[in-house]
Amino acid sequence: MSPTTAPTTRPRIALTLGDPSGIGPELAAKLVADPANRAKADILVLASAAELDAAAAEAGVEVPHGPTAGPDAVAVVGSDLADQPVARGRVSVEGGRRAMADLESALAVYERGEADAIVFTPLNKAALSLAGMAHEDELRWFAHRLGFTGTTSELNLVPGLTTSRVTSHIPISEVASCISAHKVAEAARLLNTVVAAQGVERPRLAVCALNPHAGEGGKFGSEEIDHIAPAVALLRSEGVDAQGPFPCDTLFIRAREGEFDGVVTMYHDQGQIAMKLMGFEQGVTVQGGLPVPIATPAHGTAYGIVGQGVATLGPTQRAFDVALEMAQRDA
Known part of the structure; x- marks a missing residue:
């Protein structure tokens, strides 16, 4: 992958589809379909054009995309496991593998200086475990992958x-x-x-x-x-x-x-x-302590509503906004 952005001082956000067995692709499509979000940052989506188009159709939105990110389009930068068949609406090893591969790629994009923060849509820890994640959660996996030994x-x-x-x-x-x-x-x-x-x-x-x-x-x-x-x-x-x-x-x-x-x-x-009782519609999880700004909505993959186009964007929108704030503070 070789993500590109137009020459700009705008923040750059790497966005993954999370576990594709769940509502992650729908949420990602809804997020980047909003022109207000594309106006805030250059967004790099770790998916193929076909995958993003399919997610947009399922969500009932349109997402302009191309090789370069800017206010008018998001950049589709691919995935090592793009377009692979994945079971929908249930825990799957394929979903876990894709989620892990995209997290690895997002870190690589950040490390190459091509993104300022990472947002991932919901993951499933059972799927990640089936796919080989030996750590208790993605935070510890991130820390191990980054060689970070500080407080998280x-x-x-x-x-x-x-x-x-x-x-x-x-x-x-x-x-x-x-x-x-x-x-x-x-x-x-x-x-x-x-x-x-x-x-x-x-x-x-x-x-x-x-x-x-x-x-x-x-x-x-x-x-x-x-x-x-x-x-x-x-x-x-x-x-x-x-x-x-x-x-x-x-x-x-x-x-x-x-x-x-x-x-x-x-x-x-x-x-x-x-x-979650105080603010489920705006709840965000931040991977605290890491040297990389990473945020995600504070809810799960909602397998029960996959494919219905009814997933609520609120927490994902807030995660995007929080990641943006962190990126701007670190700039």
Whole structure:
């Protein structure tokens, strides 16, 4: 592949179709069909012209495309697995292989200096695993692929609130053993940096407890006493405005009302359930900590509605806008 863009200072976004077994192609087509999005950035789509045309037809939109990206068209830059048959509406090894191949290609486009950020539409972790992804999720795969050994965390964003996670895609039975003051502090420092980069002068961070009622002084678990509270104390000694640990069942009500700019969660669903209730139509996941700006909608492949043209664009649109903001900050 050799993506091209017209001479410009406009941001350049590499866009993948995600898992083609799901609604990713439809969402990608809807995104780039909007002339307002093409006006914001040069968009490089990792697909063939035939694939993009098919996705556009399924979505009921028209997508102008060619070899060069600009306000009038997106650049179709191909894929190593373009035009390969893929089962639709279910987990498939073919879908996982295509998603992985396109993520690899998107990183290569970025590394060649031909894109400033990456957006990928929804993936399926079971399909990725079938296709050979040995890491717990794509964030750890990205870090391994980039040789990045710094702090990473999936960050979830709705307007006015960002969350980070101490643990992510691991079994609930393993969460408690993976909580430490060091990991809590790392997740909070990353969150503080990210929220500050959004323009918040002194981010107000809340840290979730792990156990019911924040452990009730050790009655329901000691992680708050042994790890989470010491991490909060350490953060405050470093000048980070962190508070907690707070019981999760009431914390997000306070966050929704604007008391905090960011929340550190201990595990995946502790934050994801609240964030999706607060703003599913605008939810975004950022691959936090990586040296590459990467964003994706914070929902899955929605196999049940594949081919119906009814997938909601909101989260993908917001992911595009967030990636654009990150690219412009890094410029």
